Amino acid sequence: MSDSSSESLRRTPLHALHLECGGKMTAFAGYHMPLHYRDGIIKEHLHTRESAGLFDASHMGQMTVRGDGDLASAAAVLEKLMPADFLSLTAGMQRYALLTNSQGGILDDLMAQRLGARFMLVVNAARKRHDFERLRGAFESGGGTVEWLERALLALQGPAAGAVLAGVVDDTNLDDFKFMQAREISVAGVDCIVSRSGYSGEDGFELSVANADAAALARRLLEDSRVQLAGLGARDSLRLEAGLCLHGSDITVATTPVEAGLNWAVAKARRPGGARAGGYPGAEIIAAQLPANTARLRVGLLPAGRAPVRAGAELLCASTAAAVGVVTSGAFSPTLRRPVAMGYVAREYADAGTMYTVVRGKRIEVAAAKLPFVAHRYHR
Amino acid sequence: MKYTEDHEWARAEGDAYRVGITDYAQQQLGDIVYVELPAVGDEVTAGAEAAVVESVKAAGDVKSPLTGVVTEVNAALADAPETVNDDPEGGGWFYQMRATEPAQLDALLDSDAYQKLIDALE
Numbered sequence: 001m002s003d004s005s006s007e008s009l010r011r012t013p014l015h016a017l018h019l020e021c022g023g024k025m026t027a028f029a030g031y032h033m034p035l036h037y038r039d040g041i042i043k044e045h046l047h048t049r050e051s052a053g054l055f056d057a058s059h060m061g062q063m064t065v066r067g068d069g070d071l072a073s074a075a076a077v078l079e080k081l082m083p084a085d086f087l088s089l090t091a092g093m094q095r096y097a098l099l100t101n102s103q104g105g106i107l108d109d110l111m112a113q114r115l116g117a118r119f120m121l122v123v124n125a126a127r128k129r130h131d132f133e134r135l136r137g138a139f140e141s142g143g144g145t146v147e148w149l150e151r152a153l154l155a156l157q158g159p160a161a162g163a164v165l166a167g168v169v170d171d172t173n174l175d176d177f178k179f180m181q182a183r184e185i186s187v188a189g190v191d192c193i194v195s196r197s198g199y200s201g202e203d204g205f206e207l208s209v210a211n212a213d214a215a216a217l218a219r220r221l222l223e224d225s226r227v228q229l230a231g232l233g234a235r236d237s238l239r240l241e242a243g244l245c246l247h248g249s250d251i252t253v254a255t256t257p258v259e260a261g262l263n264w265a266v267a268k269a270r271r272p273g274g275a276r277a278g279g280y281p282g283a284e285i286i287a288a289q290l291p292a293n294t295a296r297l298r299v300g301l302l303p304a305g306r307a308p309v310r311a312g313a314e315l316l317c318a319s320t321a322a323a324v325g326v327v328t329s330g331a332f333s334p335t336l337r338r339p340v341a342m343g344y345v346a347r348e349y350a351d352a353g354t355m356y357t358v359v360r361g362k363r364i365e366v367a368a369a370k371l372p373f374v375a376h377r378y379h380r
Numbered sequence: 381m382k383y384t385e386d387h388e389w390a391r392a393e394g395d396a397y398r399v400g401i402t403d404y405a406q407q408q409l410g411d412i413v414y415v416e417l418p419a420v421g422d423e424v425t426a427g428a429e430a431a432v433v434e435s436v437k438a439a440g441d442v443k444s445p446l447t448g449v450v451t452e453v454n455a456a457l458a459d460a461p462e463t464v465n466d467d468p469e470g471g472g473w474f475y476q477m478r479a480t481e482p483a484q485l486d487a488l489l490d491s492d493a494y495q496k497l498i499d500a501l502e
Contacts, residue, residue, distance in 0.1 A: 024410070035410075035437070036410060040410050040411045040465075041410055041411050041435075041436045041437065042411040042413075042436060233410070233436060233437055236437075237436060306413070306414050306458070306461075307414050307416065307434065308413065308414060308434050308439075310439070331436060331437070332413035332414070332434075332436050334411075334436070339413075339414075360416065360432060
């Protein structure tokens, strides 16, 4: 257990609430975070799929980007770092974007939203200092500024999330608040930056809130009987069922957006023939790989039987025993009640590949499978 | 019932011993989704891995409290591994064995000593 070193770990504004609610705490990206609460990962996971889970995502990095004069100057700088279309991002909209390196590898994945005349970025906890320095460096020669937005982040996820939120906001008609939109609204009397998105595959919201208001807002949301706290364990199993990538595991500096099947995160305007084609790190490599010209691809994987197949497991051809891939995430799926995984396999195994892996000396058949394992239910 | 410092238990059942993991162990592991048991006839050694238990997040070893031969396994765990969470020291038993060195039992912890051990961990 990590409790002996918990003194050196950072705490989010919800730390006391986690302990009070029986959080089983663990070290994650330098923070003392709840892996799960009293009910355990499976119940928290299923409750999120059936009703609504409340997650503390305050360890993630939040930043504000502003332009020099107009936002277009800042958009131009961001587009030098990412193959996304920031110029056409209209106020109130959010996009998924990837920071790439000169080899086309993925330095981090993030959400970018435009709020009036500024951008807000939400990046992974373990990469936030790296990302901030990369952005700061890019803005050194002008175009705008980047600064930390030191706030808490709550994620309310699940089919009941819309009804729950409607109960604590002034404008109770949230129907026209669609997936991947963002609004600055008052939630239970607290100013929030709310996006309709998340990391579970369900409808839901991420609420950026001042640190001082975060615990009270979380407690208010928990007053609704449809809402239950859920920890990092459920967050991970939910995103795996939804086929969503975890940076550092499923996408890394050594995987490109095309290998990862994230072509949709390479905007049309930035592709060959687009209005602002290329101009980001690794553009030539990524352009040459589009639409799917890579030796390997990220796929879903279904291991036979009940034994979970974990990250790092090697995948071998069922007939030749040649090494053809590797598992990057693997766990038990509470929804499907069976092991699921994702990983990279040689292209010829991506569609209907029959492979196997060896776990503790035993052969387990593994089939390539379509992602997501559990259908997305976003509010589109 | 006797306990190991690694959170397994052994209980006499006639002239055999039944083996499982403690309530503390199942709490630490969280939701158990898979149990890999030894086969009947396998030789197990005190302190050496005899079974594997997997939770949603991770895999853990189960070490045999005693040396001997496996005579029966709890096959029901294959379809209902969560029984280990629900009833770790009853229906969630792992295997039954014939001890070839029953004197090893004396080196295991009694319930008071085991309780002190987990109190110190919490």
